Amino acid sequence: MKTKTIFLSLLTALGAACGDDVSQTTVSLQFALTDGDTEIGCDDLLAGVGADAVDLEVRDARFYVSNVRLVSASGEVPVALDDVSPFQISDVALVDFESACSDAGDTNTNDVVVGTVPEGEYTGVRFTVGVPFELNHIDQVVDETTTTPEPLRATGMWWNWQGGFKFIRVDLAPTPDSTSPGFNIHLGSTACMGNPLMGEDVTSCGNPNRMEVELTGFDPASDTIAFDLRAALDGALTNQNTGAALGCQSFPMDEECPAVFDNLGLPYGGVAPSGPQSVFRVR
């Protein structure tokens, strides 16, 4: 798989180098927050979700997207992300459906990822949900005078206990009548270690927890990429909180995590996912 990717990338690079005549075009990937097929937003109700069919309300929904590629009959090409303040730089974009219904959020939202690709007939999209490793373990500061990339300045996306960022942040609060304590999904790299004896920073993470998404039958000009919260909670134990971390916050040995991680197509606690992710799809 990896060999294939590299091979295709090389081909692409070769193509770009030789073919002065390959013109570039702007692509704008449209995202939507959904409950099944229904578009939702901040404060909206998710009725009867998870294994326990509880009622929850959206308080936060944000995630990072990187390594975006479009797929045509001849293979995949990388999407060169534009540098668009404040939601994206060339390496990573923040998709943000949170519109000040969270204490940790603000009114700014962003539902598109914009970049440049060679013109072509694209029928699929691939991307990683997460912050690239090289950026994930930088010093986290909110400081205009430093080089902290703008999309990474959102303190609500900080993941201080593991020294990185939350790749996905979904906060769901119980409705007044709900018996659920609420359910959060905070995804990020865990089991991160360096060699602190030698004063090194994080050198690797046992659980990178970067989601790989591949969607076929996708027309970037007309289709939307849905982030389906109902699908994310499919089978999740939404009526309990066994650890201190509400819902699934990537903490080890949390009963609320296995179903969520399976939906995200990620291993958890040494158990491989049953299949690819089922949370992002073409709409």
Place this chain on the structure above:
Amino acid sequence: MVARGAADPMLKPMWRFTPLFLLALACGESAEAYVWDLPPGFPEPRVPEDNPMSEAKVELGRRLFYDTRLSGNETQSCASCHLQSLAFTDGRVQGVGSTGEVHPRSSMSLANVGYAATLNWANPLIRELEPQALGPLFGETPVELGMAGREDELVARLRGELVYQELFPEAFPEQEDPFTVSRVLAALAAFQRTLISGRSPYDAFTNGDSDASSESAQRGAELFFGEEAECFHCHGGFNFTASLDHSGQVFETLSFQNNGLYDLDGRGLYPTPNFGLFEFSEDRRDMGSFKPPTLRNIAVTAPYMHDGSIATLEEVIQHYADGGRNVTEGPHVGDGRLNPNKSIFVNGFELTPERQADLLAFLESLTDEAFLTDPRFADPWVETDAAP
């Protein structure tokens, strides 16, 4: 896997550190350098190159440390969970944040925090005070000060304070606009590096004042530093901890140890969510391993352990004499004495009433009254209010 017990071989030489450190102090400091007020024999804390010490920065940090504007609902400051009179702990079993959320862990002492190799109870990734402050400020699991997503509001609040309009530019003279979150972190760190405690009766005794320590405390010290009680392996050196870093040290010595508090499943399981170093390594052998805290001022920092689960110092001594804790009722039943991850130095020892009293007297001789009452570490806003 990090440094499980790796610090131990380095401990003995470290206790005999004085000449080396004096050398370090004598060399290479310019006339304008910040002047530390160090107890005899203490090295300078390690200071990051990009955050040099200055009087103005320390004063700014002290103001910020005691400022409730650093919490979302303006009810708490750092000092709410770190009270000077309690060696900057809070006397609670577990901390309580600005929104009332109970922290899974007990508030740590900040005495000599500038010498800690790692911060927090068991986080190998946080090794400097600057990034550490991000946790209490912006962390959400649990919420402590509750500033996540409100960094602009924080900066705006501080900008409006007259005292800060003077102090921020003084502390960060090179900055066109010094009001940023990273400067807040830098100033808080600078202040915390000054929280140095080393003038206890025990220090006076080791520095030649033979009247400073009771005979009971001296017997307690012998036990403490002896191979029967084995306390010093994890609580050795000038700061009585194996987790140590300072300006003269070549290698940071990290330490995370399991002291046999729990064993829920016969395989070393600790109660969720306090898994210790396991949270980072996900190596079961690290389950229940926490940083040995400094024992300086330990008599005033009850309750004890990462989860505040031991109420008194007498019970702590009993815990180690028992070689761990057998929990026989409640949700955490299990024999911690048999925890497979337990430190090899927590083997138990014979505890007579006299030995109990001696160890207690020794530990009490580590209380530094000057530190607990030093006006340089006290709430500066009170002074301002009282001023004419």
